[in-house]
Amino acid sequence: MKILVGMSGGIDSSVAAWLLKQQGYEVIGATMSIWKEGTPYNGPAGNSCYQPETQEELAEIQEICRKIGIPHVVVDCQDMYEDIVLKNFRAEYLAGRTPNPCVWCNSKIKFGALIDFARKSGIEFDKFATGHYARVDFDKKTGRYRLRRAVDLHKDQTYFLHRLTQEQLSSVIFPLGDMLKKDVRKIDEEQGFHAVGQEESQDFYCGDYTDLLGVVPGKGNIIDRQGTVMGTHTGVWNYTIGQRKGLGIASDRPLYVVELRPGSNEVVVGHEEDTLHTRVVIEDLSWSAVAALDTPRECVARIRSASNPQMAMVSPGEDNTLVISFTGAVKAATPGQSLVVYDGDTVLCGGIISSAR
Template sequence: MKILIGMSGGVDSSVAALLLKNEGHDITGVTMKIWREGKYAGGQRDSCFGPNDDDNIAEAARLCEFIGIPHSVFDCFEEYDKFVIENFRNEHLAGRTPNPCVQCNAILKCGLLPDKAEEEGVDFDFFATGHYARKGHNGKRHTLLRAVDADKDQSYFLYRLSQRQLARHLFPLGEMTKEQVREIAREYNILDAVRAESQDFYSGDRNELIGEPDRPGNFVDSQGNVLGKHSGFWKYTVGQRKGIGIAMPEPLYVKELNACRNEVVVGYADEVIFHKLIADDINWIAFENLEEKMEVRIKVRSAGEPRPGAVIMPVSGGRVEAAFEDGIAGVAPGQSAVFYQGDTVLGGGIITERS
């Protein structure tokens, strides 16, 4: 088969390419260029978005040469700026907490990048990445599954993939553990050659991407009592504990962001436990639409295991209501709620309300 693989310059995509090459496939590596000097300052942290982009591209090219496959680079800065950075900015200024990795995977890494390659005449049957996830088929639709390595599973970030994207996608690392991947990298002497894994979205100060001057506002409690001052509500996220800077008998957490009043509502730990949410902009994978109540496991942030005992049901406007009796801390509007049964990703959407 002819397989196009997204190369980041890291160990996972490099091992994925190596495995596919060793299976006898015709492999071509491809990398997105998403940084352009001049618009943003960035910083020194290794990240997905920052001035280190050229170094990552150079490493990807060198690793492709080492593996013995051709490599192409496509400039995706304009699209990344529009669909990821602009969304990040607008969501924060609306008092929500976006997940740029979800946006990037669906729109750019697994969408625009292979589409651009195809437009430029690159011939391929499938597109692969080094994500830790698996795919299957339930007889009617392509499905997305959690990775064998639960600690590295990235299905949460991929729940917005379409049926077209899943049909052509391969996850070579989905059945492997991270240690098995690193062992292969050691065996082929590429472990020490690849860069450290990026843990951050942006190499600099995220407030730079939002681009708002400081605006004095208040920290308030749930009754509206002023507890302190801040310099802009967009600098905080729901569930945040560190950096509030208010001395109280117990730690305070960000409960809500009021964009209209430039207020950060804070409360004690029990005040940021929620038992219900509404999600919109739903993408179903395992079936076309949710028709009735269903018991599922749920994730409302990327870290941790899916929580059991949630019940989802369709509500008006194509939205979904999810209820979880035990409660979940820090459910944040703008983040994604992803629904699972077993290892299967049913689908998910963007959290708009919680109570």
């Protein structure tokens, strides 16, 4: 069997490729090229997914592939990344929402365009693999593939993968899904792929997000929930729901961003209790282990990648939405972010948060 492995040059994808090679598969390493020349960048080098690509970094990936004993190819995904991920990123921020570009990149680019472009370029393979921490199996009772949380829950990445379709799940392999990160790092060090203590990419983009928005600062008011002007700002896109730092407002109690109003260019602030929500509505649904939910169902849900799943009742809403009623309050459910619904360790569905109260 031939397996194409998405390789970023990091520890996880390197070990994933090595493991598959050790298991006797014919492995090909593939790296996405997503950076367009001329895009401004002010962040540190080597610490984010989206940053200028250098010949040195490409040479490092090629050297890892040489050590593993596999060929390596570069797949140009620059235009698709611009059209899908960055345009969504800009549109959401300017609409006062906080997007998650990694979710869209995985579903549309890494597990979409990369595979399509590789095949169109003449590369033949049967399965696609990455170094993500997740598991996939097939449920004979439902006839659907299931995306399941990784054994290492601290590294679990199903939140970022929840929009993968049944077709995508049917042809994907996650070699690290049953492993602990410490064991993956040990293999990496033993094979000499990276220096001991190698850092990993931490964010989508380490520069100033306004680099990617192409906007001119515009002065607006920071107001409280009663409409009293508390201060000023230079653009709602500089803020996100739940933000406390960087407001520049003196107050007896800590203030948090509780609402963004791009139409009037206003940032609304309140106290911590104003950031708590028990009812969240999601739209732009993506179904995984189930094709739909016709009746209310008790599940667990995550409102961000770093949060623990919380008990909730998930019910069908109007206009193809789902209403998630949490048993206890969750903090700062943010429009534009993804909410993922689980049954135990299995992803049922997910969607984009449209409102919360």
